[in-house]
Amino acid sequence: MIIASILDIARLAGVSKTTVSKVLNHQYGVREETRNKVWEAAKALHYTPNIAARTLVTSKTGVIGVVYDSFKSPIYSELAGELEKWARKMGVHLVFCSCNQQQASKIHYIQYFMGGAADGVILFGSAEDDSAVIERLMAVNFPFVVIENYYEELQIPNVLVDNVGGAEQAVRYLHDLGHRHIVHVTGNLRHRVAVDRYLGFKQAMLASGHEPTSDHFIYTDGSIGCGPVAAQALLEKPDRPTALFVFNDLIAYEMIDSLHLAGLRIPEDISVIGFDHLVGLLSFKPGIHNLTSMGQPLGEMARATIEMILSLISGQTPEPITQQFKPVLQEGNTCKRREPDAS
Amino acid sequence: MIIASILDIARLAGVSKTTVSKVLNHQYGVREETRNKVWEAAKALHYTPNIAARTLVTSKTGVIGVVYDSFKSPIYSELAGELEKWARKMGVHLVFCSCNQQQASKIHYIQYFMGGAADGVILFGSAEDDSAVIERLMAVNFPFVVIENYYEELQIPNVLVDNVGGAEQAVRYLHDLGHRHIVHVTGNLRHRVAVDRYLGFKQAMLASGHEPTSDHFIYTDGSIGCGPVAAQALLEKPDRPTALFVFNDLIAYEMIDSLHLAGLRIPEDISVIGFDHLVGLLSFKPGIHNLTSMGQPLGEMARATIEMILSLISGQTPEPITQQFKPVLQEGNTCKRREPDAS
DNA sequence: TTGTAGGCGTTATCAC
DNA sequence: GTGATAACGCCTACAA
Numbered sequence: 249m250i251i252a253s254i255l256d257i258a259r260l261a262g263v264s265k266t267t268v269s270k271v272l273n274h275q276y277g278v279r280e281e282t283r284n285k286v287w288e289a290a291k292a293l294h295y296t297p298n299i300a301a302r303t304l305v306t307s308k309t310g311v312i313g314v315v316y317d318s319f320k321s322p323i324y325s326e327l328a329g330e331l332e333k334w335a336r337k338m339g340v341h342l343v344f345c346s347c348n349q350q351q352a353s354k355i356h357y358i359q360y361f362m363g364g365a366a367d368g369v370i371l372f373g374s375a376e377d378d379s380a381v382i383e384r385l386m387a388v389n390f391p392f393v394v395i396e397n398y399y400e401e402l403q404i405p406n407v408l409v410d411n412v413g414g415a416e417q418a419v420r421y422l423h424d425l426g427h428r429h430i431v432h433v434t435g436n437l438r439h440r441v442a443v444d445r446y447l448g449f450k451q452a453m454l455a456s457g458h459e460p461t462s463d464h465f466i467y468t469d470g471s472i473g474c475g476p477v478a479a480q481a482l483l484e485k486p487d488r489p490t491a492l493f494v495f496n497d498l499i500a501y502e503m504i505d506s507l508h509l510a511g512l513r514i515p516e517d518i519s520v521i522g523f524d525h526l527v528g529l530l531s532f533k534p535g536i537h538n539l540t541s542m543g544q545p546l547g548e549m550a551r552a553t554i555e556m557i558l559s560l561i562s563g564q565t566p567e568p569i570t571q572q573f574k575p576v577l578q579e580g581n582t583c584k585r586r587e588p589d590a591s
Numbered sequence: 592m593i594i595a596s597i598l599d600i601a602r603l604a605g606v607s608k609t610t611v612s613k614v615l616n617h618q619y620g621v622r623e624e625t626r627n628k629v630w631e632a633a634k635a636l637h638y639t640p641n642i643a644a645r646t647l648v649t650s651k652t653g654v655i656g657v658v659y660d661s662f663k664s665p666i667y668s669e670l671a672g673e674l675e676k677w678a679r680k681m682g683v684h685l686v687f688c689s690c691n692q693q694q695a696s697k698i699h700y701i702q703y704f705m706g707g708a709a710d711g712v713i714l715f716g717s718a719e720d721d722s723a724v725i726e727r728l729m730a731v732n733f734p735f736v737v738i739e740n741y742y743e744e745l746q747i748p749n750v751l752v753d754n755v756g757g758a759e760q761a762v763r764y765l766h767d768l769g770h771r772h773i774v775h776v777t778g779n780l781r782h783r784v785a786v787d788r789y790l791g792f793k794q795a796m797l798a799s800g801h802e803p804t805s806d807h808f809i810y811t812d813g814s815i816g817c818g819p820v821a822a823q824a825l826l827e828k829p830d831r832p833t834a835l836f837v838f839n840d841l842i843a844y845e846m847i848d849s850l851h852l853a854g855l856r857i858p859e860d861i862s863v864i865g866f867d868h869l870v871g872l873l874s875f876k877p878g879i880h881n882l883t884s885m886g887q888p889l890g891e892m893a894r895a896t897i898e899m900i901l902s903l904i905s906g907q908t909p910e911p912i913t914q915q916f917k918p919v920l921q922e923g924n925t926c927k928r929r930e931p932d933a934s
Numbered sequence: 935t936t937g938t939a940g941g942c943g944t945t946a947t948c949a950c
Numbered sequence: 951g952t953g954a955t956a957a958c959g960c961c962t963a964c965a966a
Contacts, residue, residue: 300707364643
């Protein structure tokens with residue numbers, strides 16, 4: 249690999265390094281003629297600025313690092329696109345990495361970014377407890393924003409979705425449609441997100457006068473392929489519910505499919521509401537079903553995130569330091585009014 | 592942002608920079624006692640190596656950049672996961688960026704990587720003509736591998752899928768099932784991938800004695816949401832085909848859904864075969880359909896890519912410089928045997 | 935308008 | 951075993 253440096257250009261153009269640097273950075277005070285000579289030399293040598301060197305002296309990269317737990321969920325790609333859109337609008341660039349649940353990998357990437365590859369980092373995902381990483385970032389005062397995950401004991405720049413409230417809203421919606429026997433299909437309860445939706449479900453049930461028992465839950469680990477298992481569990485229940493609040497759209501779609509195969513009609517026999525509103529990516533409606541779902545305002549979240557990190561990078565403290573967004577109910581055709589009868 | 596340097600550690604531990612560096616890099620020739628002092632000081636100061644400085648002197652980052660056109664396709668996320676898996680296995684790290692079809696953005700990222708943020712780059716996607724970028728990379732001899740896109744006139748490290756062959760295989764499969772009237776739903780024909788599948792379709796049709804006319808094609812731009820339009824075009828055809836070879840799974844699913852709504856049964860009324868085999872991400876089967884599709888061997892492709900880039904980084908020329916992988920037919924339940932009759 | 939010199943934080947060479 | 955010292959490529963006063 250032969251990459252030319254400013255010195256090479258200087259020699260070829262017959263000027264000093266300073267002059268070359270000035271030209272390359274579009275600064276005033278260089279004669280037109282010299283300027284041209286320099287640009288030609290730069291072109292001829294295929295000059296590429298060494299950002300390592302530049303960063304070393306300016307300590308600015310114009311790049312923000314985004315650390316994911318995994319790329320594998322459609323909602324993540326969706327968010328990535330939104331983040332990028334806003335980053336471009338604000339004149340910064342984003343690089344993403346995924347640590348595939350390996351904390352060691354995550355630490356490596358954070359170090360990489362902190363060590364001069366980026367001006368700040370965005371941490372996304374609630375699969376892991378990142379408090380160690382976060383403490384590190386705080387200790388050296390490196391700009392960062394956390395999305396989705398949160399820590400009661402820490403006051404950090406945070407962009408959140410009100411999962412508790414969203415779950416409550418979903419249950420209220422089903423309740424208002426006349427459903428009295430609602431079951432919650434959980435996600436992986438070791439993840440914050442799943443716990444919050446679980447809590448929201450519980451609270452809303454209590455609020456409407458139903459004491460949720462173990463009979464009101466079907467537990468899953470949230471992984472791809474868990475839907476059919478959950479559907480089986482549902483079918484085996486002695487007392488079949490009239491409605492389901494499912495942790496996310498992927499599981500909901502899987503379950504709908506399985507229930508379909510078992511001869512149940514959606515929403516006639518059972519109403520289903522999901523979470524995430526994945527229509528951007530999945531514009532085809534599996535079956536003829538357009539899933540009713542709690543949508544996350546990803547665009548607004550992305551904007552808030554980018555604004556926050558930029559303000560941190562510029563040395564300010566964002567106000568407020570935590571922003572929480574409300575999910576929005578997106579009606580499809582998988583929920584149906586039901587005349588209240590027994591139970 | 593207060594990040595401690597080696598000098599700070601040296602002062603705190605009462606030793607020289609050199610000694611600190613040796614300890615931090617696990618080199619021999621430092622007394623146990625000194626070693627401990629240094630580690631303690633490093634911990635106390637929350638030391639993070641400045642990779643910009645390190646890169647400046649070693650010109651190695653241990654990181655490979657991956658440039659996408661867009662994150663928005665599920666198959667891209669899938670590939671990202673595979674690349675990462677192999678990268679970890681080989682002891683390197685990956686950072687991803689997407690330029691959202693903006694060539695300016697792409698150039699920025701490439702510069703960023705070339706300028707010391709990475710040891711090499713992987714270019715993915717055939718949405719754009721990257722020959723300018725590639726020439727630049729070749730000119731300075733920066734390690735790179737191109738996936739999916741290719742350039743007849745350039746001998747570059749390349750990982751490809753045999754889209755022509757895959758399309759041919761799909762058509763042969765339908766032909767062997769007895770289908771004689773097959774229509775191809777194209778992707779965006781400004782993309783290499785779409786053109787190749789289009790050519791493969793044509794060749795296979797010719798080979799089986801059918802001269803494809805404009806009647807054998809439905810053209811789309813490959814974007815999300817184009818399926819229903821294509822389905823409409825199909826329904827309006829005076830002479831309805833018995834089978835469809837669709838550019839990719841996403842469009843195929845969309846079409847199946849629309850055709851369903853129009854009262855057609857799949858595969859009884861019409862057989863459908865797609866491309867990409869997106870089951871990893873979409874394990875639920877839209878409707879009760881499990882799409883028959885030409886799968887891309889993403890795992891093998893990822894492995895080849897990582898191996899290639901590593902060999903380039905280590906100064907070797909990979910042999911062969913271009914690797915092409917064959918798609919594999921994945922049978923679902925959307926294609927059905929048909930007794931040859933008229934036409 | 936142009937050039938000289940110093941330093942960013944690291945690693946590497948070579949004395950001590 | 952340890953410590954000066956010189957790069958790496960760039961930017962930026964400041965001097966000419």
